Amino acid sequence: MGTAVDHMPVLLGEVSDFLRVRKEGVYVDCTQGSGGHSDEILSQLEGTGQLIALDRDQEALDRARERLGSHTRNLQVFHQNFKELPSLLSRLGVGAVDGCLLDLGVSSDQLGSPERGFSFQLEGPIDMRMDTRQETTAAQLLNECSVEELAEIFWRYGEEKAARRIATAIVEHRKSSKFCTTTDLAQVVEKVKGRGPHRIHPATLVFQALRIEVNQELVGLEEFLEQAISLLAPQGRLVVIAFHSLEDRIVKTVFRKAAGKCVCFRPAEFCDCPRVEQVRILTRKPVTPSPQEIESNPRARSAKLRAVEKIETTDN
Numbered sequence: 001m002g003t004a005v006d007h008m009p010v011l012l013g014e015v016s017d018f019l020r021v022r023k024e025g026v027y028v029d030c031t032q033g034s035g036g037h038s039d040e041i042l043s044q045l046e047g048t049g050q051l052i053a054l055d056r057d058q059e060a061l062d063r064a065r066e067r068l069g070s071h072t073r074n075l076q077v078f079h080q081n082f083k084e085l086p087s088l089l090s091r092l093g094v095g096a097v098d099g100c101l102l103d104l105g106v107s108s109d110q111l112g113s114p115e116r117g118f119s120f121q122l123e124g125p126i127d128m129r130m131d132t133r134q135e136t137t138a139a140q141l142l143n144e145c146s147v148e149e150l151a152e153i154f155w156r157y158g159e160e161k162a163a164r165r166i167a168t169a170i171v172e173h174r175k176s177s178k179f180c181t182t183t184d185l186a187q188v189v190e191k192v193k194g195r196g197p198h199r200i201h202p203a204t205l206v207f208q209a210l211r212i213e214v215n216q217e218l219v220g221l222e223e224f225l226e227q228a229i230s231l232l233a234p235q236g237r238l239v240v241i242a243f244h245s246l247e248d249r250i251v252k253t254v255f256r257k258a259a260g261k262c263v264c265f266r267p268a269e270f271c272d273c274p275r276v277e278q279v280r281i282l283t284r285k286p287v288t289p290s291p292q293e294i295e296s297n298p299r300a301r302s303a304k305l306r307a308v309e310k311i312e313t314t315d316n
């Protein structure tokens with residue numbers, strides 16, 4: 001494994017503006033990755049200021065350590081799933097935080113490591129685990145799930161229109177040879193869908209869907225965002241960057257609900273939304289990268305940033 005950092009932090013200036021770091025505040029970077037956003041937050045902390053950073057990928061944390069070098073006086077790092085943040089904070093004796101960042105999804109460094117098996121462009125074992133301590137790999141799913149289960153994954157997490165045909169071809173293929181590499185899967189999908197005139201590779205959505213399933217990325221995200229809001233100090237801010245519509249929809253709905261708005265969209269007399277105002281929405285529309293940022297970092301193109309601020313009340 002190399003530790004050279006390729007990942008460019010997305011919407012760095014915007015994250016910094018929305019987090020509005022106070023030099024002695026307590027911040028959490030839930031997805032430290034290669035440390036780009038952490039670096040920016042740390043550069044603004046002084047004295048008792050703290051950054052608590054988490055990632056479920058040990059290789060990412062190693063890269064971040066290399067990037068941050070001596071920049072670590074105010075930093076504590078944990079190899080953990082951010083869904084465990086509430087118990088981590090209570091173990092650390094931290095009652096509330098001034099800011100929390102989630103930069104969701106996969107990093108360029110993960111995509112660019114063939115041995116991690118995230119990319120159809122690089123041949124490697126089809127693994128896709130962010131946390132390699134976890135048992136289930138993408139290869140296991142491909143070799144063991146039924147047609148129905150695979151089709152459900154590709155449809156639910158990739159909105160892949162050819163989900164069922166691809167799932168059937170996968171189960172047919174594995175009768176003669178098991179799935180071992182990223183190329184095995186890319187070729188089966190390409191055979192079903194053809195290359196097409198499009199710029200995007202035919203296996204893009206299938207790879208995205210499998211990755212989301214392997215890492216259970218959307219399971220519990222809604223509950224986690226609600227917990228993260230409850231962990232904010234008054235005027236504390238939660239900033240989330242999502243990279244696909246399924247993720248962004250969850251973020252948008254949780255933020256609307258926490259802002260006391262209706263999320264069921266039924267007529268007022270039938271609406272049973274809680275309508276309790278815990279936060280103020282800071283981004284009426286999602287913030288997206290500028291054309292210049294997309295040009296220098298094409299991976300940023302699908303990023304959508306949303307942010308909320310905790311309202312000062314006596315009962316939350």
Ligand SMILES: C[S@@+](CC[C@H](N)C(=O)[O-])C[C@H]1O[C@@H](n2cnc3c(N)ncnc32)[C@H](O)[C@@H]1O
Pocket residue numbers: 007008009010030031032033034035036037038054055056057060080081082083103104105106107130
């Ligand atoms: C887009 S990258 C973050 C990049 C980072 N902000 C930077 O500037 O380098 C997303 C990171 O989130 C991590 N990740 C995804 N889901 C996670 C989870 N549930 N818990 C902890 N880390 C997670 C991934 O391992 C990956 O390193």
